[in-house]
Amino acid sequence: MDTSFTPEELAFRDEVRTFLSESYDAELQARLASGDPKVYKQAVIDWQKRLHEKGWIAPNWPVEYGGTGWDATRQFIYDSERAAAGVRDVVPFGLKMVGPVIYTFGTQEQKDRFLPSILASDEWWCQGYSEPGSGSDLASLKTRAVLDGDEYVVTGAKIWTTYAQFADWIFCLVRTSNEGKKQQGISFLLIDMKSPGIKVNPIVSIDNHHSLNEVEFNEVRVPVANRIGEQDKGWTYAKALLAHERTSIAGVADTKRNLAQVRDFAKREVNAGKSLLAEPGFQARMSDIEIELMALEFTELRVLAAVASGGAPGAESSLLKIKGTELQQAVQSLAMEVAAYYQGVLPNDLSAEELGHDFGSKARQSFMYGRAATVYGGSNEIQKNIIAKAVLGL
Amino acid sequence: MNFDFTEEQVMLRDSVARFIQDDYSFDTRQGIAASETGMSAELWRTFAELGWLSVPFAEEHGGFGGSAVDVMVVMEQLGKGLVLEPYLATVLLFGGLLQKGGSAELQANYIPKIIDGSCLGAFAYLERQSRFELADVATTATAQDGGYRLNGEKVVVFNGANADHLIVSARSSGEQSDEHGISLFLLPADAAGIEKKTYRLMDGQLVANLVLKDVKVAATDLVGELDQGLALIEAVVVEANMALAAEALGIMEQLNAKTLEYTKTRKQFNVAIGSFQALQHRMVDTFMAYEQTKSLLYRAVCALTDEKEDAATAVHALKVMLDRAGKLVYGEAIQLHGGMGLTDELDIGHFAKRLMMINTTFGNGDYHQAKFNALRYS
Ligand SMILES: Cc1cc2nc3c(=O)[nH]c(=O)nc-3n(C[C@H](O)[C@H](O)[C@H](O)COP(=O)(O)OP(=O)(O)OC[C@H]3O[C@@H](n4cnc5c(N)ncnc54)[C@H](O)[C@@H]3O)c2cc1C
Numbered sequence: 024m025d026t027s028f029t030p031e032e033l034a035f036r037d038e039v040r041t042f043l044s045e046s047y048d049a050e051l052q053a054r055l056a057s058g059d060p061k062v063y064k065q066a067v068i069d070w071q072k073r074l075h076e077k078g079w080i081a082p083n084w085p086v087e088y089g090g091t092g093w094d095a096t097r098q099f100i101y102d103s104e105r106a107a108a109g110v111r112d113v114v115p116f117g118l119k120m121v122g123p124v125i126y127t128f129g130t131q132e133q134k135d136r137f138l139p140s141i142l143a144s145d146e147w148w149c150q151g152y153s154e155p156g157s158g159s160d161l162a163s164l165k166t167r168a169v170l171d172g173d174e175y176v177v178t179g180a181k182i183w184t185t186y187a188q189f190a191d192w193i194f195c196l197v198r199t200s201n202e203g204k205k206q207q208g209i210s211f212l213l214i215d216m217k218s219p220g221i222k223v224n225p226i227v228s229i230d231n232h233h234s235l236n237e238v239e240f241n242e243v244r245v246p247v248a249n250r251i252g253e254q255d256k257g258w259t260y261a262k263a264l265l266a267h268e269r270t271s272i273a274g275v276a277d278t279k280r281n282l283a284q285v286r287d288f289a290k291r292e293v294n295a296g297k298s299l300l301a302e303p304g305f306q307a308r309m310s311d312i313e314i315e316l317m318a319l320e321f322t323e324l325r326v327l328a329a330v331a332s333g334g335a336p337g338a339e340s341s342l343l344k345i346k347g348t349e350l351q352q353a354v355q356s357l358a359m360e361v362a363a364y365y366q367g368v369l370p371n372d373l374s375a376e377e378l379g380h381d382f383g384s385k386a387r388q389s390f391m392y393g394r395a396a397t398v399y400g401g402s403n404e405i406q407k408n409i410i411a412k413a414v415l416g417l
Numbered sequence: 418m419n420f421d422f423t424e425e426q427v428m429l430r431d432s433v434a435r436f437i438q439d440d441y442s443f444d445t446r447q448g449i450a451a452s453e454t455g456m457s458a459e460l461w462r463t464f465a466e467l468g469w470l471s472v473p474f475a476e477e478h479g480g481f482g483g484s485a486v487d488v489m490v491v492m493e494q495l496g497k498g499l500v501l502e503p504y505l506a507t508v509l510l511f512g513g514l515l516q517k518g519g520s521a522e523l524q525a526n527y528i529p530k531i532i533d534g535s536c537l538g539a540f541a542y543l544e545r546q547s548r549f550e551l552a553d554v555a556t557t558a559t560a561q562d563g564g565y566r567l568n569g570e571k572v573v574v575f576n577g578a579n580a581d582h583l584i585v586s587a588r589s590s591g592e593q594s595d596e597h598g599i600s601l602f603l604l605p606a607d608a609a610g611i612e613k614k615t616y617r618l619m620d621g622q623l624v625a626n627l628v629l630k631d632v633k634v635a636a637t638d639l640v641g642e643l644d645q646g647l648a649l650i651e652a653v654v655v656e657a658n659m660a661l662a663a664e665a666l667g668i669m670e671q672l673n674a675k676t677l678e679y680t681k682t683r684k685q686f687n688v689a690i691g692s693f694q695a696l697q698h699r700m701v702d703t704f705m706a707y708e709q710t711k712s713l714l715y716r717a718v719c720a721l722t723d724e725k726e727d728a729a730t731a732v733h734a735l736k737v738m739l740d741r742a743g744k745l746v747y748g749e750a751i752q753l754h755g756g757m758g759l760t761d762e763l764d765i766g767h768f769a770k771r772l773m774m775i776n777t778t779f780g781n782g783d784y785h786q787a788k789f790n791a792l793r794y795s
Contacts, residue, residue, distance in 0.1 A: 024419065024420050024421065024422065024486050024715065024718065024719065024722075025418065025419055025719070025722075025723065026418050026719040026723055026725065027418075027719075027723040027725055028418075028725075095418060096418040099418070286794070300794050301794070301795075303787075303790070306790040306794050307786060307790065309790075309794065310734075310737070310786055310789050310790050310793065310794075313734075313793065314713070314734040314737050314738055314786075314789070315709065315738070317713060317716060317731070317734050318709040318710070318712040318713040318716070318734075318738060319709065319712070320712075320716075321712035321713065321715050321716045322708055322709060322712040324418065324420070324712075325420050325712060325715070328418065328419060328420050339708075342704075342705055342708060345701075345705065346705060346709065404698070407697070407698045407701040408694070408697070410701045410704065410705075411694075411697035411698070411700065411701055414704060415677055415697070415700055415701070415704065416677075416681075417677075417680070417681070417691045417692070417697050417700070
């Protein structure tokens, strides 16, 4: 058992630091913070293109498809440095979700057609799984695809589709059969968002932003060539992806950074002449979180190490998801307490200086959006069901 | 980076695990607990023969030269068997102090005897008033006739009933809670002037309170530097906390496994109670608590060996986690066993009681959280 870094790993860490500090520059950060969706979207793409040029856009992909070939330690170092520098993670839908499905289960044509544009961030993807009637019970989904020659005709609705308004493509689970178990009649389709018959309706979320959508499909024609793997086997492909999704939702490195920011801000806040950070009650709340986080960091390392030595992330990814999202929310909640009155500040035209500070409005936004983390990716209750079944054998 | 055990560590683990499985059933353990000495001299010899008593000691004294990882591997298995024999007191505390601070002569005299099982040791540090403060030492050591005279009282001395030798902390200078001025002395447990009262704790241990009246010790029996004992104690206690956490982890594993098994077999409303989601989710919580504790234990052990992170901070965190996780795990274990969980006959309560004693040993969760906070948030 050994967690020390080799000299090569330390040199790699320095390289990551240098690259991030030079490339994630102030101009880019300002655009990323923009309230204008177009400016924001372009900034995200620009950042991902910089990562792509560096060769670091897909740490989790195999080298043959354009991945970095990093081992678990390098992935850990990269992610820790990225988060510590306040650098956003990549948009997951292409790089972390559909990309791995395509290179694992797709045809050569599909790989050639889609992987390069995912790596280069030339096409934006969104995930069309959930439906109004099918959330946790995803396999009950009803959007149907009927075969007509060499095309499917897709009709139905998807909901909670993040950034559908930005997307060029959507990967969808659709029903191709009502025979047998509900999991058996599902197929995995890649659908061009410009197809006739698709309509995107915005949903404003609790954080006052628009990232969620409902996507309607009205007799949308999709070439059979855009189906992943076999018809009616889509559930298998979707499930393979979910474990990866959960592992990345844990967000340990980012939570660590967020906690450090709360700590720094609490140190500056003063209550009756005394720093908030010096309050024993506050310290106890903070260390409750920090100690769990110290543990979770090693839980993640243990999972990474197990995956690196040949295992796939299994039910442990559910543990990471539950604990990771609980801690995210705990930090967000602590940030709200620290922000006090400022937690109520909505986006406005005042500068941070005119307001006093922008810690509160940022805290509010993360707190509000952060409620989603225990719901999406399979809610935490569903994750507990998974652990109960897969690990405990109940 | 890896979390693998070496081949030697796997062999060590398997050898302790096999012993627990074959020779240390819960009934055997309860028999030993009820015996007059509260430990088995015969099994202690077996421990020696199997080489377990040599694990943390340097090779020059006949030791195995093991690291914190090796100790962890042994202690986790001892925890699973609720082993009563005084591994902590003799090998890790008494032996640990000698290994880290004893003179060459003391080491040569005692370490081989610990390893061959002929010396049982104890570390008398606690006093009535001192709670978790290791520096709170009122027992005095007064220089006299080229040696020292000890006067005072030590309480809840682990293995105090059976130990043939003691290391005692005493104040050689300064005020009662000063960090400076504490010294450590090695002496035979039957030295003139020691009055011993033994009693049992809820986890089956036989401990002792010792009253020391003008007990003579030679200057050569000083362990470590005069007045500098606290740093030595703290260094040994950090490692002991790690070892206790490993023992606790073994106990938590048992509690979770036994509870899970019970919910799969116990039927109510015509179904196994494990089919109820309310219970399933609670067992998932205890499973996660176990995994998180294990991660923090690994982290603390790595901090000791890699020196990438402050080991003291990591151990404070570990003790806090252990306190919370332990309470959750034994609490749910008792609750999910229903009335059976309340019986003395079932092992669940005994695992719980050992876990409770571990949590209070060398500071409970609140104590360590305050220390953690002072290190991290000042
Ligand atoms: C911000 C956000 C972004 C999202 N982005 C996407 C996206 O891009 N693409 C996409 O496809 N989906 C997305 N989702 C949808 C998400 O995956 C679903 O919300 C989630 O699967 C839960 O489904 P539901 O909302 O229908 O809740 P429900 O399934 O109705 O659950 C309601 C409550 O009941 C609990 N519950 C349900 N079943 C059980 C059970 N068996 N045992 C115990 N408790 C249970 C749940 O845990 C939850 O607390 C997003 C959701 C959010 C909030």
